[in-house]
Amino acid sequence: MGKLQSRLNSSTSRYRPDDRVEENSPVKKVQQYSPAHADAVTSVAALTADLCVSGGKDKTVVVYNWRSGTVLRRFVGHEREVTKVACVFESNRFFSASRDKTVMMWEPHRNSGPSQHFPGHDLVVTGLAVSPDSSQLCTGSRDNTLCKWDVETGQCLRRAAISRNLVTHVCWVPAEPYVIQTSEDKTIRLWDSRELQVAHTFPGKQYIQTYCDVSQDGRYCLSSSNGFGGEGCEATLWDLRQTRGRVREYKGHIQTTASCVFLPKGLDWSPVIATSSHDCMVKVWNQDTGACLATLCLDGSGPLVSLAVCDYSTLLCASFNSGIHLLRINSRKGLALQEMAKF
Template identity: 75%
Template structure:
């Protein structure tokens, strides 16, 4: 694995996008805290200004202080790997999905077990979308279905199924009643949460769509795809408000791009996008031009699975081999991501 990663790093120049700046490695003095998980971390989400929640192959859901790297609460209740975690920033409720076909709800300060269980999918649950008031929950699965849940009772209120719609990720559109969903059928769908109906379907891409995120102003969404050898592996910006067409693509990763997020920032005037990939790289992009501004190579981290925005300058990245990486957005000679800790 080490030889493969070194080779990827040396030969990455031929995949560089216009505006590429550099490939930076993490500082050798990055603090290594006790790992929160004892296996691969599959998903991470921001909870509060100093808290995050993560899920992993060890079946655990863990609340950590990402500033100190300390694991504060460990929740156990899933029988198989946790695939997704989700929460509304500032809320005390968090949700987890698993290969055990179940979705659990947890309370940050309760350690006795899940405060609610949601049973209704027939295969692994791979997507979660939570409304901004934390009162509406939607889940998606490889069983081709989307479920709408009553959070208080755990009852499935509605269920919609579309042939070959193997859900990969879901996210809520801020200040709206819609959520977005990506799928292994290479399609991105916008759902109306009120009637649980598809409101719009973007043109199918060439590769499986792995992840999605919506901008805070609700004008755009970004998705990313699997791939190999630099083919596919891109992130795509879509217009949600007007033409609902593809705006541009961010190309430069060597392997599957597993996560993509919009970055609110006070560092530069231009809006930013971040992506993480199985090639061990986190890339920073100019949202409007598609230029790659910075690449951070996390040596030995293995596939990078998930990203979570903490505030205007901090980002968390979940990895298979080295836990969760805390990254800071700095200005310097230009916008740059620096690893400051891992846990």
């Protein structure tokens, strides 16, 4: 597949927080804002330094200002629940996938309806990723296929099918023509998006792989696993340059780990990652050692299904029962997680 070059993503403005929690400040009461959705939230992504986009079982896509706690736009068009949302940070468009087998493109200032429509899958669309230049879209489905699309025309450029490859998530490698994909067949695949061919398949895991993320320098990949009773339920770190085996595992959740993300390096801590799980826990881990640095239990939230990184100290976490949670990382003395608001 050739060596993946380590190149820093230019969008470093994503990681400039406006404020941070002081260690000795009193614990703040969780602020309750207007709910973004009327039902379970299935996916959330950071759109700008102030805005996020989310999708839910209520079939809607919502643009929300998480700093002020206000819904800016609500988009209706899907016939069934939204399964994934995706965007390029600070772009003027975003995408949603659905159980109605379609993907739609939306623009915040468009008066009505999606600005592009991507039909073509035979079953629910469960993977959605946008190329770094926003020109192409990669989608995956439980129909065992991956598709590459031209964003402007809506044309399907490539389609690839692999037996039993029930796609669970897709993400694009920054500054590279590669896509990472997880599957219910317990594998992680690296695709060359130019011809939509598998460039590498990582060693199989014991449990279904539910999610994946790639570090901003394009060097590492994270995947997360389903499981129960503490078996499985881990996140796994892979080196995209040395692809013969896993680098490290992060174990501590007791139910399915549904999401895993790299956090940008803060001013005073080593590289860290975050995971969310059906056990209502969000955990922050030392990427290099595998040690769990902080755990936050969101009681009553139900399964936690999606994480989004706003900046190096701010996370958004989508839940089935209690909307979207705004979390802040306190780093004065070690690391601690604090829930600031929910909406």
